[in-house]
Amino acid sequence: MYRFLLAPRWLALHLVVLLAVPAFLLLGKWQFSRYEMRSAAQERTQANLAAPAEPLERLSTVGGSVDAKLKYRAVTVGGRFDAGNELLVRRRTLNGKVGYYVLTPLVVRDGEAVLVVRGWVPMGPTAEAAPKVPPPSTGEVTVTGRLMPAETEETTGISERSGLPQGHIMLIDTAALGKRLPYRLHGGYVQLGSQNPPAANAPTPLPDPEPDGGGALNLAYSFQWWVFIPIAVGGWFVLIRREARDRRAAAEAASTGKNAESPEKVTG
Structure with a gap:
């Protein structure tokens, strides 16, 4: 059968x-x-977001790198913004709109600095037009923000490009940017949350990440x-x-x- x-x-x-x-x-x-x-x-992100702020030197060293496990840890650091070496990070979105991250070096002492994303600005009226960028504060400031690892093509999915306008970059690659700036950089970068004294005018701040369901x-x-x-x-x-x-x-x-x-x- x-x-x-x-x-x-x-x-x-x-x-x-x-x-x-x-x-x-x-x-x-x-x-x-x-x-x-x-x-x-997701659990690590939530723990890092809830952790109290620590001095930058405890989590990031000059010439070093930031472990992905430290992403979003709150840090504080003091120094002076270097407006002359400010950079615009292209193709960054906020609330569904395309614009730029404003990346400004914060000189913490002679010969040493940390990169700080002061916030986001929208694109200009055309692709070729320069966006309006509020200048950084002058004088000594204390920045509190989120520590972020350096970006790579693998971690962001963004490809590096040549032939960009002066002062424009695609990735916040700390090691590569350190070669074009006149000081040694701390590993990673800081996503600004607040500063003291407050800025009179500033780019749109970046929000903390929201839970994604884990x-x-x-x-x-x-x-x-x-x-x-x-x-x-x-x-x-x-x-x-x-x-x-x-x-x-x-x-x-x-x-x-x-x-x-x-x-x-x-x-x-």
Whole structure:
């Protein structure tokens, strides 16, 4: 009765099921690992956002780098803004609008500085027009903001470009920018939250990140892939039972037909 399972089309179905089950299992595990990774990152972000501010020197060194685990940690640093070496970071969005980050070096002592994103400004009326950028405060200021790792093409998805207008950059790459500035830079950069004394006029401040659900969608996807496993196996079993039932019914019908014909042949 079950010899039909060796037919070519059934062998093909067996192969599909045998390949689908481990594939669904692995895809579910991959989505679950993404959920764990994103949940851990979200927990770390929330902890960093809630941590009290610390002096910049405790978390970032001159000529060093900032670990991604320190992203969004609050820091304080004092110094003087260097308006002459201010830069505009292109293709940055805020509230759905494209503009620039205003990146200004803060000289903390002779020969040393930290890059500070003072905020965001919108594009000019045309792509070639320069945006209106409020100048930085003069004199000594104390900045409180979020510590950020240096940007790369891999972490941002933004490609570096040549031939940009003077003072324009694509990435806040601390190591690369240190080669064009007249002082040594602290690792990473600071996203300004507030300064003392306050600026009379300033770019639009950047908001703190909002929770993204911590990978809840990945968790749902992992369970979805795993649910496909019993569906695939159950569907395969149902198809086999249905085929066997149909074949059994056909055999019984054929047998009944033969039995019905036999008396007529004897009588004839």
